[in-house]
Amino acid sequence: MVRIGLLGCGNIGHIIGQYRENIEIIALYDRVFQKADDMAITCGGIACKEFEQFIKEDFDYVVEAASVNAVRLFGKQVLLNGKHLIVLSVGAFSDPTFRDCLTETARAANRKIYIPSGAITGLDNLKVGRISPIHKLLLRTTKNPVSLGIHCDERRLIFQGKANECIKEFPRNVNVSVALSLAAGREADVELYADPDVDRNVHEIFCEGDFGEIYIKINNVQSPKNPATSYLAALSILTLLKNLDNPLVVGT
Ligand SMILES: NC(=O)c1ccc[n+]([C@@H]2O[C@H](COP(=O)([O-])OP(=O)(O)OC[C@H]3O[C@@H](n4cnc5c(N)ncnc54)[C@H](O)[C@@H]3O)[C@@H](O)[C@H]2O)c1
Numbered sequence: 001m002v003r004i005g006l007l008g009c010g011n012i013g014h015i016i017g018q019y020r021e022n023i024e025i026i027a028l029y030d031r032v033f034q035k036a037d038d039m040a041i042t043c044g045g046i047a048c049k050e051f052e053q054f055i056k057e058d059f060d061y062v063v064e065a066a067s068v069n070a071v072r073l074f075g076k077q078v079l080l081n082g083k084h085l086i087v088l089s090v091g092a093f094s095d096p097t098f099r100d101c102l103t104e105t106a107r108a109a110n111r112k113i114y115i116p117s118g119a120i121t122g123l124d125n126l127k128v129g130r131i132s133p134i135h136k137l138l139l140r141t142t143k144n145p146v147s148l149g150i151h152c153d154e155r156r157l158i159f160q161g162k163a164n165e166c167i168k169e170f171p172r173n174v175n176v177s178v179a180l181s182l183a184a185g186r187e188a189d190v191e192l193y194a195d196p197d198v199d200r201n202v203h204e205i206f207c208e209g210d211f212g213e214i215y216i217k218i219n220n221v222q223s224p225k226n227p228a229t230s231y232l233a234a235l236s237i238l239t240l241l242k243n244l245d246n247p248l249v250v251g252t
Pocket residue numbers: 007008009010011012013029030031032035064065066067068069070073087088089090117118119120171172173175176179223226228229230233
């Protein structure tokens with residue numbers, strides 16, 4: 001069993017709780033205490049009112065499924081308290097100063113920071129970008145306006161630019177653009193479309209390098225309780241946790 005502390009008891013937190021086959025949830029923390037308390041009743045674990053109490057409990061991994069701000073607020077304390085950190089709100093790493101600081105803290109504490117594939121696939125081999133040049137890396141994301149918290153009657157380009165700028169405007173919608181940038185070792189370009197005719201979260205990845213070209217299209221089913229979040233993202237956390245101790249490592 002993998003012993004985890006759950007930071008964020010929302011949509012993804014609930015899916016983790018629902019499919020916790022090889023996972024023991026030891027402690028739960030949410031800024032809305034009632035959410036942690038409700039989950040503790042069904043999934044077990046201690047619901048904590050304070051983060052300081054949560055992080056002292058006896059578990060090995062913090063699964064962050066809260067927000068970019070939560071990673072900024074608590075990331076360092078997680079590592080300094082001897083826990084590994086699994087991050088879904090990857091947007092926090094768009095700030096290079098914060099990213100370097102947290103990475104150094106992890107190194108000094110001999111802990112790891114894991115970034116799961118989340119709502120996309122293909123992060124594994126994009127890491128070739130650190131060895132052999134990647135000339136183009138573009139993420140085209142299309143979501144229903146409701147997921148983006150806006151209204152429009154027809155397909156509209158609402159952002160075009162760099163990943164680190166896009167995440168500032170849409171911290172709950174384009175975490176994958178920062179994950180792509182981290183994997184490839186170069187900042188991704190982003191086109192974000194709102195389209196009232198789509199009921200999926202669609203991510204298209206265009207990549208060109210010395211190796212050739214990649215095109216990946218992911219049509220994500222939305223999570224039932226949060227249309228901004230793809231169901232695949234929750235499944236990717238579960239997959240990561242399931243394979244942590246597996247001696248046969250596939251696709252890194
Ligand atoms: N990497 C990816 O591919 C990917 C995909 C989907 C979602 N995400 C990110 O994962 C996170 C969770 O997604 P979700 O759908 O479960 O969101 P959600 O809004 O349903 O749940 C988030 C929970 O975290 C809590 N929370 C937020 N900030 C907090 C803080 N500072 N301290 C403590 N608790 C806090 C909220 O109260 C809420 O209960 C979001 O940041 C989302 O953008 C990443």
